[in-house]
Amino acid sequence: MLQAVIYDLDGLLLDTEPIHAQVYDEVAQQFGVQLDPVLQAKLRGRPSRETSRLIVETLNLPVSPAEFLAIRKPIIEARVAQSPARPGAPELVRSLHQRAFPQAIATSSTQPAFAIKTQQHQPWVQLIDLVVCGDDPQLERPKPAPDIFWLAAQRLGVKPEDCLVFEDSISGVRAALEAGMTVVAVPDPVDRDRLPTGVHHCLDSLAELQDRDRYQTIFGKLLLSI
Numbered sequence: 001m002l003q004a005v006i007y008d009l010d011g012l013l014l015d016t017e018p019i020h021a022q023v024y025d026e027v028a029q030q031f032g033v034q035l036d037p038v039l040q041a042k043l044r045g046r047p048s049r050e051t052s053r054l055i056v057e058t059l060n061l062p063v064s065p066a067e068f069l070a071i072r073k074p075i076i077e078a079r080v081a082q083s084p085a086r087p088g089a090p091e092l093v094r095s096l097h098q099r100a101f102p103q104a105i106a107t108s109s110t111q112p113a114f115a116i117k118t119q120q121h122q123p124w125v126q127l128i129d130l131v132v133c134g135d136d137p138q139l140e141r142p143k144p145a146p147d148i149f150w151l152a153a154q155r156l157g158v159k160p161e162d163c164l165v166f167e168d169s170i171s172g173v174r175a176a177l178e179a180g181m182t183v184v185a186v187p188d189p190v191d192r193d194r195l196p197t198g199v200h201h202c203l204d205s206l207a208e209l210q211d212r213d214r215y216q217t218i219f220g221k222l223l224l225s226i
Contacts, residue, residue, distance in 0.1 A: 002182070002220065003162040005096060006152050007128070009107035011168040012186060012206075013089040014117055016080050017044060023076045024055060027068060033059045041191060044169040047108040047134045047142045048072075080117045088206030090124040097127040104130040104152045106165075108143055111135055130155055144171035146179035153179075164218075166206070170194055184218060 011017035024043065025035045035043075039058055043051040052065040052072070061068065096103050105125075107114060111133045118125045132152045134142055141147045153160045165176035168186045176183045177198050184201040195202065201218050209215045 001162055002164055003158045004102040004104065004153070004156045004164070006104045006106050006149060006163055006165045006176075006181070008165075008167045008169065008172050009105055009109055009114065009117065011044065011086070011188065012166055013086055013093075013105070013125075014083045014121070015086050016083045016117060017168070017188065019079045019083060020076065023072055023079065024051065026075065027072050028055060028059060028061070030071070031059070031061050031063070033061070035059075037190065041170070041188075041194070044171070044188070044191070046144075046169075046171055048110075048113075050142060077113075077116055080113070081119060083117055085121055085124075086206060088209060090121075092206055092209055093124050093127055102130075102156050102158065103128045104132065104156055106132045106148045106152045108134040108148075143169075143175040144178075146175045149176055149179035149181060153181075170196070173199060 021040050028035050052068045056065050056068050114133050153163050160180040163181040165181045166184045167173045167176055173185050174196050182200050185195050185199045186203045
């Protein structure tokens, strides 16, 4: 029985993924290389520590992952502060909040990064009951491990099988499926054909849930006035 909803943040609630991709590429270009689409796809949904390691090792850059992150940090912080909401995200959050339905965010972003990204979206983000970030001291493994979703479910007081997860990245979808949760994928178009087997629903946008029939297909009898 559906008892809670868990969201990813980047690329799902907020349109930050293009910003991340652009900044990673800009930093890589300082060393005379570019990120190809295959590598860009591998980076989506992963913590910044992991993405920097993948970039440095894959492109054989003459810096450590920590040094790469230090170059990236001021650039990305300035840009993600202006990230817009993804279509349909505020409306869905507000509607579930009106029904007193438990909601959580499970994001690979650190707590400081989460604060920067969401600062202009507080009127609706603060309606979400729980946030678990990638630097949470109780989080042992990042996505694509399922730990962050299990931790969110535990803190919400619900079983994993009673959670519905909205995810946009391949790594996030895999994590949610391994966690034993119902998964709604909202992927980047380039990732749609690469979704893992077992995804329960697939949307082009959260805005599709403003259609009552589409909503009912996913949420069943939990009817909302969106």
